[in-house]
Amino acid sequence: MTAMExxxxxxxxxxxxxxxxxxxxxxxxxxxxxxxxxxxxxxTTPTDGVxxxxxxxxxxxxxxxxxxxxxxQGQGALTSVAMLIAEELDVPWDNVQAVFADMNxxxxxxxxxxxTTTHGSQLVRLQHPHIMQAGASARERLKAxxxxxxxxxxxxxxxxxxxxxxxxxxxSYAEFATAAAGITLDEEPAIKTPDQWWLLGNPTPRVDVSVxxxxxxxxxxDTRLDGMVYAAVKCCPVPWGGLKRYDxxxxxxxxxxxxxxxxxxxxxxxGAADMQNGVAVVADTWYRAKTALDLxxxxxxxxxxxxxxxxxxxxxxxxxxxxxxxxxxxxxxDAMGIIAAAxxxxxxxxHRPYExxxxxxxxxxxxxxxxxxxxxWSPAQxxxxxxxxxxxxxxxxxxxxxxHTAFIGGAFGGGGGGRTGVxxxxxxxxxxxxxxxxxxxxREEDVMQxxxxxxxxxxxxxxxxxxxxxxxxxxxxxWFTHExxxxxxxxxxxxxxxxxxxxxxxxxxxxxxxxxxxxxxTHRAPxxxxxxxxxxxxxxxxxxAGGWDPLxxxxxxxxxxxxxxxxxxxxxxxxxFTTNLPRGExxxxxxxxxxxxxxxxxxxxxxxxxxxxxxEKVVLVMNSGxxxxxxxxxxxxxxxxxxxxxxxxxxxxxxxxxxxxxxxFDTYNLMRIDQMPEVEVHFALSQDGWWGxxxxxxxxxxxxxxxxxxxxxxxxxVRSTPIRKxxxxxx
Amino acid sequence: xxFTLTINGxxxxxxxxxxxxxxxxxxxxxxxxxxxFGCGIAQCGVCTVHIDGRxxxxxxxxxxxxxxxxxxxxxxxxxxxxxxxxxxxxxxAVPQCGYxxxxxxxxxxxxxxxTSNPSNSEIDAAMAGNLCRCGTxxxxxxxxxxxxxxxxxxx
Numbered sequence: 001m002t003a004m005e006x007x008x009x010x011x012x013x014x015x016x017x018x019x020x021x022x023x024x025x026x027x028x029x030x031x032x033x034x035x036x037x038x039x040x041x042x043x044t045t046p047t048d049g050v051x052x053x054x055x056x057x058x059x060x061x062x063x064x065x066x067x068x069x070x071x072x073q074g075q076g077a078l079t080s081v082a083m084l085i086a087e088e089l090d091v092p093w094d095n096v097q098a099v100f101a102d103m104n105x106x107x108x109x110x111x112x113x114x115x116t117t118t119h120g121s122q123l124v125r126l127q128h129p130h131i132m133q134a135g136a137s138a139r140e141r142l143k144a145x146x147x148x149x150x151x152x153x154x155x156x157x158x159x160x161x162x163x164x165x166x167x168x169x170x171x172s173y174a175e176f177a178t179a180a181a182g183i184t185l186d187e188e189p190a191i192k193t194p195d196q197w198w199l200l201g202n203p204t205p206r207v208d209v210s211v212x213x214x215x216x217x218x219x220x221x222d223t224r225l226d227g228m229v230y231a232a233v234k235c236c237p238v239p240w241g242g243l244k245r246y247d248x249x250x251x252x253x254x255x256x257x258x259x260x261x262x263x264x265x266x267x268x269x270x271g272a273a274d275m276q277n278g279v280a281v282v283a284d285t286w287y288r289a290k291t292a293l294d295l296x297x298x299x300x301x302x303x304x305x306x307x308x309x310x311x312x313x314x315x316x317x318x319x320x321x322x323x324x325x326x327x328x329x330x331x332x333x334d335a336m337g338i339i340a341a342a343x344x345x346x347x348x349x350x351h352r353p354y355e356x357x358x359x360x361x362x363x364x365x366x367x368x369x370x371x372x373x374x375x376x377w378s379p380a381q382x383x384x385x386x387x388x389x390x391x392x393x394x395x396x397x398x399x400x401x402x403x404h405t406a407f408i409g410g411a412f413g414g415g416g417g418g419r420t421g422v423x424x425x426x427x428x429x430x431x432x433x434x435x436x437x438x439x440x441x442x443r444e445e446d447v448m449q450x451x452x453x454x455x456x457x458x459x460x461x462x463x464x465x466x467x468x469x470x471x472x473x474x475x476x477x478x479w480f481t482h483e484x485x486x487x488x489x490x491x492x493x494x495x496x497x498x499x500x501x502x503x504x505x506x507x508x509x510x511x512x513x514x515x516x517x518x519x520x521x522t523h524r525a526p527x528x529x530x531x532x533x534x535x536x537x538x539x540x541x542x543x544x545a546g547g548w549d550p551l552x553x554x555x556x557x558x559x560x561x562x563x564x565x566x567x568x569x570x571x572x573x574x575x576x577f578t579t580n581l582p583r584g585e586x587x588x589x590x591x592x593x594x595x596x597x598x599x600x601x602x603x604x605x606x607x608x609x610x611x612x613x614x615x616e617k618v619v620l621v622m623n624s625g626x627x628x629x630x631x632x633x634x635x636x637x638x639x640x641x642x643x644x645x646x647x648x649x650x651x652x653x654x655x656x657x658x659x660x661x662x663x664x665f666d667t668y669n670l671m672r673i674d675q676m677p678e679v680e681v682h683f684a685l686s687q688d689g690w691w692g693x694x695x696x697x698x699x700x701x702x703x704x705x706x707x708x709x710x711x712x713x714x715x716x717x718v719r720s721t722p723i724r725k726x727x728x729x730x731x
Numbered sequence: 732x733x734f735t736l737t738i739n740g741x742x743x744x745x746x747x748x749x750x751x752x753x754x755x756x757x758x759x760x761x762x763x764x765x766x767x768f769g770c771g772i773a774q775c776g777v778c779t780v781h782i783d784g785r786x787x788x789x790x791x792x793x794x795x796x797x798x799x800x801x802x803x804x805x806x807x808x809x810x811x812x813x814x815x816x817x818x819x820x821x822x823x824a825v826p827q828c829g830y831x832x833x834x835x836x837x838x839x840x841x842x843x844x845x846t847s848n849p850s851n852s853e854i855d856a857a858m859a860g861n862l863c864r865c866g867t868x869x870x871x872x873x874x875x876x877x878x879x880x881x882x883x884x885x886x
Contacts, residue, residue: 073828074826074827074828074829074865075827076827205821205824206824206826208826208829209820209821209824209825209826210812210821211829212826212829212832213812213817213820213821213825213826213832213836214765214805214806214808214809214812214817215763215764215765215766215804215805215806215833216765216806217829218764219767219830221764221767221768222764224762224764230759255748285747285751285755285759285760286755286758286759287751287752287755287759288748358864359828359830359864360767360769360775360777360828360830360831360862360863360864361767361769361828361830362768362769407828407829407830408828409767409828409829409830409831410828410830410864410865411828412864440768442771443769443770443771443772631824635824635827635867635870636827638866638867638869638870639827639865639866639867640866641866642863642865642866642868643864643865643866646864646866664770664771664772664774665769665770665772665774665775665862666772666774670862670864671866671868672859672860672861672862672868673854673855673858673859673861673863673868673871673872674855674856674858674859676866676868676869678869679869
C-alpha cells in the first residue's frame, strides 16, 4: 500500500492514506491486500458508487461500500457494522467493503448516523436496529426500483446475494442503484429476526486483519503532513497544580527547536478535566522535542493536593466506613437492625487501587489549523467529540473542522473523555505556531496524566440465617473521583454489589463519593471491573460460612432468573468445578453482569508452598442474549481475561505526594505472554429478545474466580489487588 | 550529523544526532510508521525491528549503532504479506487494535529464523518482551506454531 497525496487546501497536503468517505477502504474480497482509494476531495461522498443512503454505496460492479461511523479500537466495529448492513442488504460478504464515515457531514448536516460513539459495549447491543434498518431500507428500495421497471409488485421481487429477480427478470443491484436512490418508501421495512439471519451468527474474520500485519494500518500517531512539527508536553505531576516558571533560554539553540508553548488549564467545557497547566516544546522531530523538554527547567506549584496519597485515601475510607453514606439501593426491611441482632455475621473490607488505561498507542493528537479549515486526527472513541472540541478551543465554525478517523491503538474506556486534553493541546499549539502539529505524550505522561479508574474501598456485612443463607446484607463503598461526581452512569461506585441479583430479603447499599484531584474516567467494564472482584469473593465468604458449596449457593440465590441460571448450569457442565482438590491447587467461580451480559468464569490455579501463583486456565461462559460473530466475540473474551487479570495480578497505581509513583511499564506491570492462562470460551445464549454487550463483560468475573481459587489452594483470602503484593505461601 | 542507514535493502542519508534512537529515525526522518512507539525504555516491544536478523527494541538502540548493518522493519518483512508469520497471523485473525502487532510479528519472525520449531516455553521466552494490551497472546502462540509449519512446508 502506498502513501497517497490528496490536496486539502492550498497550504496543507495530507500524506496519509485516505479513502472515499473519510478513511481507508478495506476490501474484503482481496485477501492479503487492501484496495485503497484516493478521492479528489476526501471526506465527502465516495464518487465511485451510488449512495443509497448515508450508510452505503453500490458501484457499477456491485461492490458495496459500508460507511462506519464508529471507531475501530480493536473491538471489531468495522466488521460488525458491515455485517449488520450486509445481512439486511443480502449481498455476498466478499463484495462488501468498509470505510470510516465522514464525521464532518454527520456533525454538521443532520447527524444521519444517529450514534457515533464507541463505548459501553453498545455498538451491536443497542445500535443494531438502526444499522440493520439502513440495510433493509436500501434492499427494499432496490426491489421497488426493479418492480417499477418490470411492472410487477415489489413483494414479487426477490433480492438475494446481490441479485434482484422477479418472473423471468434478473438484474444485479448495481443496475437499479441509481433508481433506488431516488425512491422513498411509504413505510420502512422491519428488520430481520434472528431466525432469518444468513450471515449474522457465523464466525467471520475481521476485515482489518491484513492491514494490521504489514505495518500499513494508519493510527493517528502515524499521521504525517507536509510542514508538520512535533510537540512533547509536560503537565504538573500533581494534577491541577500550576506552572510557576520555566526557563526557555536553557534550551535555546538546540537543533530543531521551534517553540516553547505554555498551556493553560481548561476544565469542564466539553468533558471533565480537559487540559491541564503545562509546557510544550515544539521541534522538527518528536525526539528532539522530548529531549529538550527533559532539559527544560520547570518549577511547578503543586497546590493543596501535594500531600494526598494512597495511604491518606485509605485513612479517609476507614473514617467514612463509620459514617452513613448516600443510599444507592435498599430492599426489604431493616438490614442493619437484623445484622446487629444476628448471631452469624460475615464481614470483610475490600480494596481496589487506581488503574490506568495504558493503551499501547500513547496519547496523541494531530491538528492542522489554517485560515480555511482545521484538520484533526484524534484517537477518540467518539470522533464527533474532537470535532466539537477543536471548534470550541479555536472558536471556529464546526463546518470547517474535519476529523479524519484512523485506527485506534486501544481505547478501553479511556478514549472518550481521556483523550480530549491532548486534542485541545494540539489545536492550541498548531494555532500558536502556525503549522500542523503532532502532540505525543511520553509513556510517563500517559500513565501519570491519564484519566484513571477510580480506587474503591468497600465494607460488606451479611447476617446468615439458620439455613446458612444471608437474610440481611449491607455494603458501604468509598470511592475517589474527580470532583466526587459519579460521572460514569448509574452507581459505578458499588455497581455489581448494589445491583447483585441474589435473593437476599433485606438489603441496604450505601456509597460515599469523595472528591479527589486525580482525574478519573471510565475503564473497560466500569464498576463491574472493580466490584466484581469484591462481591463475588464475598459471595464465597458467605457461602462457606453458611456451609454451602459456592456453585450451589449461586444457583440457589438466583432461582427464577433465567439468564444467570443458564450461565451457572453451563459452567457446572463445562468447567469441572470442584472444591475437592489437593492443597496448592484450587478452582474458583464467579459470575458478573456487565452491559447487560451475564458472564461466568471458572479459574484453575496452582500455588506453590512458597507462594508462587500460576493461573492455569480460565473457562468463560457468556450469555449476551445473541452473538453476531462468534469468532470476534471469542477474541474479545480472551482479551478481556488478560485485561482484568493484568490489573488484579500485577497492576495498581500508587499515589504519593499527590502524584503517581508508577510511570512506565517497568513500574506499572501488565500481563505478558508467559503469564497468560489458557482460556476456553463457551456461549450460553438466552436468545429471548434482549441483547448484551461483548467488548467488556468478559473481564469482571475472572479476577474473583482466580481469587476464590487461591483461597481453596491456600486458605488465604485476598481482599485487595494487585495480588502480587500478597504473601500466598502455605504449609 | 549526516550518516547512512540501510533499511529494507535501501540506503537512506539521515541528518540527526547519532544518539537518536533508531525508532525515531524510522518514524520521523524516514516516515516508516509501521514500527511503533510504546514506552521508550525497551519494556513493551512495539518498536521491535531486526538488525542483521536479530530482534532489537529500536526505541533503545541508537541510530549510530545501526550504521553499516542490515535493518529490517515490518514494511520490509515481505512485499505481499506472504511471510509465514504474516500468513499465520491472518489465519488466526490475531490482531485486535493491532498497534503492537508489528513488534510481535518481527519478534516472532526472528524467533523462527533461529528456532524453526519452537516449544511453548521457547515461544513464551522469545515473546515475553512484547506487551499486548488487547490480550491476543493465545492467538500469538497458536500463530507462531502455525507459522513454523508453514515455513517448514515451504520449498
